[in-house]
Amino acid sequence: MKVRVHVSLKNGVLDPQGRAIHHALEGLGFAGVNDVRAGRLIELDMADSVTDEALDEMCRKLLANMVIENYRIEKVA
Template identity: 60%
Template structure:
């Protein structure tokens, strides 16, 4: 069983990496990019029977900084 966790900075939190990517894209001639938000994806290989609730608990305790980040869990079967 696998789970995919997508983690992004919450709206209103400064994203310096995203801004650096936006600037670099402009420098390369991609002028249509007005904003970039950068996040991370974590894929977990789980033991059979591991629930989404357990994965959310992992996010709350370790994987995401819930003060500044939001996360989304996708159970892949």
């Protein structure tokens, strides 16, 4: 089973990395970019026996910092 975990900063949390990317895009001459947020993408290859609850617990305990980040679990196959 392939699982993708998308981790992104919660709204309102400052994102210096996103800001740096935004600034760099403008510096390269790309127009029309309003906002950039940077997050993480974690791809897991796991046994089919792993339950949704276990997956959720992995995200809450390790993959995402629940104070400032949201996560979204996407099962690929």
